[in-house]
Amino acid sequence: MAIYEHAFQSMASPIRIRLDFPGNHRREYAEAATEIWDMAKGEFASVVKALSRFDPASELSRLNRSPGQWVAVSPLLREALQKAWEAYEYTGGVFDPRILRSLEALGYTGAPVVPLSTGGRRDGTDSVRGVSTSFDSDGEKFPEPWADPAPWVEFDGDRVRIEAPLDLGGLGKSLAVDRVREGILSHPAARQMKGFLVNAGGDLYAWGTREDGEHWRVGIEDPTAPATILAALDLPLSTAVCTSSIARRRWIYDGRPVHHLIDPATGQPAESPYLSVTCAYPDPITAEIITKVLFIRPAQSLRIWPWPDYIWWVTTDVRLLATPSGQRWVTWSR
Numbered sequence: 164m165a166i167y168e169h170a171f172q173s174m175a176s177p178i179r180i181r182l183d184f185p186g187n188h189r190r191e192y193a194e195a196a197t198e199i200w201d202m203a204k205g206e207f208a209s210v211v212k213a214l215s216r217f218d219p220a221s222e223l224s225r226l227n228r229s230p231g232q233w234v235a236v237s238p239l240l241r242e243a244l245q246k247a248w249e250a251y252e253y254t255g256g257v258f259d260p261r262i263l264r265s266l267e268a269l270g271y272t273g274a275p276v277v278p279l280s281t282g283g284r285r286d287g288t289d290s291v292r293g294v295s296t297s298f299d300s301d302g303e304k305f306p307e308p309w310a311d312p313a314p315w316v317e318f319d320g321d322r323v324r325i326e327a328p329l330d331l332g333g334l335g336k337s338l339a340v341d342r343v344r345e346g347i348l349s350h351p352a353a354r355q356m357k358g359f360l361v362n363a364g365g366d367l368y369a370w371g372t373r374e375d376g377e378h379w380r381v382g383i384e385d386p387t388a389p390a391t392i393l394a395a396l397d398l399p400l401s402t403a404v405c406t407s408s409i410a411r412r413r414w415i416y417d418g419r420p421v422h423h424l425i426d427p428a429t430g431q432p433a434e435s436p437y438l439s440v441t442c443a444y445p446d447p448i449t450a451e452i453i454t455k456v457l458f459i460r461p462a463q464s465l466r467i468w469p470w471p472d473y474i475w476w477v478t479t480d481v482r483l484l485a486t487p488s489g490q491r492w493v494t495w496s497r
Contacts, residue, residue, distance in 0.1 A: 164374045165189065167196035173207040174215075174336050176364025180343070183357045183374035195352030202350075203361070206342040213239045214335035216263065227263070227328035235322050243331050243338055244323055248316050250334075250452045257456045259427035260329040261315055269432070270416045271423055336363050337405060337451035344368045344403075344447070365408075368447055370401040380494070383475055383483065386410040386438035393483050394475070394496040396443075402473075403447035407454035408439035426459050433459040436479060443473035443489070 165184035170177060180203055184192045215221040222240045236244075250258040266272075315326040343361050347353055348370070358371025360379055369379040378399050382392040389410045398404070409422040426433040440458045444450035453471065472488035483496055 169200045179362045181360045210339040233322045262425035263328045263330040265430040337447040340447045366405045397494045402443045403450045405450035406441040407458045439477045441475040
């Protein structure tokens with residue numbers, strides 16, 4: 164079997180890439196695999212250099228120290244900001260990267276950002292939560308976009324201006340997976356592959372089939388015991404699969420348990436009925452956004468979006484729920 168695998172660490176996650184070719188090993192397969200490994204490591208390194216909030220020298224860290232000012236940025240950071248803004252608009256503010264100050268206040272710190280007192284908006288104020296709230300006829304609290312009509316990010320060629328410091332962590336990882344996916348598919352050897360898998364700590368893209376012709380199989384973990392698998396999924400088509408979960412980023416702050424999935428309406432960890440949300444979608448960036456929004460505001464999200472067919476939830480009592488189509492992909496569950 165001509166299977167080539169490589170693993171490395173990036174973005175605080177194990178990155179695993181597998182390439183499956185038909186037949187036996189060939190020299191050209193091995194050479195292509197080496198080229199793809201180098202490309203993948205380069206793409207992840209580029210995303211970290213542009214989007215990390217933990218590296219004081221990253222582009223995003225420098226931008227976060229200059230709210231309210233026009234700053235020249237790379238095409239990569241501009242692309243990430245554009246996608247974040249589109250997600251913010253499409254979700255009515257449920258997806259909002261302006262939650263960095265909330266994370267910092269809860270002890271999940273990164274590189275230093277501009278002090279809150281200096282502000283970032285042109286009226287001299289700053290936004291911590293980033294959204295206002297309203298109520299529907301049933302009394303349910305719904306987030307709305309920031310009342311100020313000025314956007315929190317503005318674009319002018321290769322320059323951008325942000326209103327407040329941003330966290331692009333989850334979107335950054337899915338962007339890296341997407342860039343590696345595009346890099347593999349554009350490689351001449353892709354025409355010979357039976358399939359490939361790019362897995363970045365649970366956010367993944369699967370294409371084609373395994374070398375033996377079987378579908379790719381992935382597991383949904385128990386967020387309360389991440390080494391335990393709750394269910395196995397059989398992926399009958401090329402797709403991204405992303406998960407938003409509190410499994411690995413939760414801690415005790417001021418005597419209470421907290422996690423990193425912040426509700427922009429409150430500036431606090433989301434009080435979700437779920438421990439994790441997993442989604443399969445054609446591209447990893449959209450899949451990441453869907454999982455985060457469904458975790459933070461499930462009731463509102465299901466009303467405002469035409470959701471994809473393939474979603475899996477793990478409830479707070481550790482039960483697995485799925486859409487009807489998603490259930491058909493489940494080949495085993497605990």
